[in-house]
Amino acid sequence: MAWSATMIGALLGLGTQMYSNALRKLPYMRHPWEHVLGMGLGVVFVNQLVKWDAQLTEDLDKMLAKAKAANERRYFDEDDE
Numbered sequence: 407m408a409w410s411a412t413m414i415g416a417l418l419g420l421g422t423q424m425y426s427n428a429l430r431k432l433p434y435m436r437h438p439w440e441h442v443l444g445m446g447l448g449v450v451f452v453n454q455l456v457k458w459d460a461q462l463t464e465d466l467d468k469m470l471a472k473a474k475a476a477n478e479r480r481y482f483d484e485d486d487e
Contacts, residue, residue, distance in 0.1 A: 411456045412449050419448025 423444035424434050435441065 408453070408456075411452045415449035415452030416445040417448070418452060419444035419446065422448070 420441055423441045427434050427436055
């Protein structure tokens, strides 16, 4: 997943820079360093997004487990009394 996220981020950054140049009617590769910078920022953004999603999933699983345990204590433990 890391390799695909990196490639998607690089394409996102490159596409954003090329789109920006196209909107301003400039040559697509006007300043090549801007494309490299955009690709780097895109890679960082998408990789952080993937890490954030994984952390969010983990936190959600923990919260659901806590809620399930609380519900079981509330509803099933009362019947034992």
